[in-house]
Amino acid sequence: MPHNFLSAMSRRSFLATGTATAGLTLLHPFSANAAAGQAHLRIMETTDLHVHVFPYDYYSDRPIDTVGLARTASIVEEIRAEATNSMLLDNGDLIQGNPMGDYIAYERGMKDGDLHPIVEAMNVVGFDAATIGNHEFNYGLDFLLKSTAGADFPWVLSNIATKQGAAPRDDTTLYKPYVILDRTLTDGSGQEYQIKVGIIGFTPPQVMNWDRRHLEGNVQARDIVETARAWVPEIKEAGADIIIALSHSGIGPDAHTDGMENASVPLAAVDGIDAIMTGHHHLVFPGPKYETTAAVDPEAGTLHGKPATMGGFWGSHLGLIDLMLETDGGAWKVVSFESSTRPISQRNEDRSITALVESQGDVLAAVQQEHDETLAYVRRAVGKTAAPLHSYFALVADDPSVQIVSQAQKWYIGEMLAGTEHEGLPILSAAAPFKAGGRGGPEYYTDVPVGDVAIKNVADLYLYPNTVRAVKVSGAQLKDWLERSAGMFNQIEPGKADQVLLNPDFPSYNFDVIDGVSYQIDLSQPSKFTAKGEPLNPGASRIKDLMFNGQPVTPDMEFVIATNNYRASGGGDFPGAKGDTIIFEAPDTNRDVIVRYIVEQGTIDPKADANWSFAELPGTSVLFDTGPKAADYIDSVKGMAITPAGDGPEGFARFRIEM
Ligand code: MN
Ligand code: MG
Helix, strand or coil: CCCCCCCCCCCCCHHHHHHHHHCCCCCCHHHHHCCCCEEEEEEEEECCCCCCCCCEECCCCEECCCCCHHHHHHHHHHHHHCCCEEEEEECCCCCCCCHHHHHHHHHHCCCCCCCCHHHHHHHHHCCCEEECCHHHHCCCHHHHHHHHHCCCCCEECCCEEEECCCCHHHCEECCECEEEEEEEEECCCCCEEEEEEEEEEECCCCHHHHCHHHHCCCCEECCHHHHHHHHHHHHHHCCCCEEEEEECCCCCCCCCCCCCCCCHHHHHCCCCCCEEEECCCCCEECCCCCCCCCCEECCCCEECCEEEEEECCCCCEEEEEEEEEEECCCCEEEEEEEEEEEECEEECCCCCEEECCCCCHHHHHHCHHHHHHHHHHHHCEEEEECCCEECCCCCCCCCHHHHHHHHHHHHHHHHHHCCCCCCCCCEEEEECCCCECHHHCCCCECEECCEEEEHHHHHHHCCCCCEEEEEEEEHHHHHHHHHHHHHHECCCCCCCCCEECECCCCCHHHCCEEECCEEEECCCCCCCECCCCCECCCCCCCEEEEEECCEECCCCCEEEEEEEHHHHCCCCCECCECCCCEEEEEEEEHHHHHHHHHHHHCEECCCCCCCEEECCCCCCEEEEEECHHHHHHHHHCCCCEEEEEEECHHHCEEEEEEC
């Protein structure tokens, strides 16, 4: 029987399913070749599921083939059938990260005895153990403990304590630091053995900053590697034959530094750990996204020569570690291994996506009700807007669709920097219009009327799954950031009529508007930078009257700018945003921050405050093309004379601006 490795508490219908398909499935070579006294143990990992059970994108309100535990579950069935012994583990970040998670946390709640839908689905799939990711703390400890209470499998987390002692092993941990699972292992001759599998879990200690409002005074965090060095010997002493680390932490630097966020590499070096399940980065390992280092082999899938895996995110992949174990009559040890991953979908050459498996029906059925309720939730108002949220004029005037993003980013970074060394620095925010016509066509604009705002509108406001970053820049860098943005526009000759305003080679997502300062853009001057951000006219200056709090910005002033990971790490090649100015890397997506901002504010009022405008050029006019629906909003654009000027190409409408 291939499935005797399942935990005693997971007697489930998939036993029958797995057995039925086993005849059609090729055994893994470790299972096929194991001799007497040798056994193949396959360890599967899901990670960063973020409440994705259905293959569905709730933000855009349509099915997608790249996500969903219901799909991953179908591969689990295949993979179990290929191995004599297998286990399934989850690496955390599971109760937060999509609208279903928000719906349960903000709307339905978790009463005693309620099952969280992701846990309900995991119970159906049959997990052996799981750890706690950083996002598990987003909704507070009470919600977390109620959410994990309904699991048919144990949770492990060693580096978060409700009461810290002198050393890690003196801590009163929030969850069990580790478990030892007693399992029946079948060797190559069919002989059964009892073995003990130790499983220990870790989460980034940065949760103390990221969820300060929930955690401060309630729990304390320890360094991942320090904690592992303390507990792993105890797991060995307690009789574990093998030890698996569930590291909700990325594959980062080789060298250990105290309190590091992405600690999986030095963790792997800890004596006694046999295999490392990683995550948090939302990447695939083994795989080409990681570079070879002295300790990391991204082709073989090893960290310090030990097997490691990372199974993507949102159920996109299953991480796999195959161990060949051997016994000397007493203990079992690992004699060879393989690391790999298996995807649920593939991207074709024409960029289309093909699903590689169907959803497993019983997993869908388990959370069908919550799925239906989430659909209703994303389609229903979660807040109100007192101003229309549209992007028709986002490239020519301060704009509500950009304003709301900056309001939410400033609010969030203000909370995150409170109590840090950066508290008190002025917080500005950079945001660019994402949906602003262009190649997307004349309907490709954000357009949410006054009144109700639904979750699905937020995807419209913030198109990309970026995460929030804060950078610290000088007044000089701030000005150059704006000079870089101002490359959006052609140079305009004063006194001439109907000149083309926008540079067609300049993508709108690189037109950063910075909120929190005021400035004018003088288009009679040449651009300082090319459309790609290369220096063009080093002495040029289009940005005029740059003011903060009524005072001119001087080159030596200091500012924090809230932005996203793309910009902060060098995307668009912006001065002051080349990766070396980052002071805060948020775990949250800009989209989640906007949703949270709207939910907490109730009513938002993202009226553009006209903090930037074009400098006056008397007797000069320019033309620009935007969506035809822009005509409804002409009057709401402050301080600017805009009139219709006929049709543009391909369904666009043309407007004239008197400078
Ligand atoms: Mn995650
Ligand atoms: Mg994470």
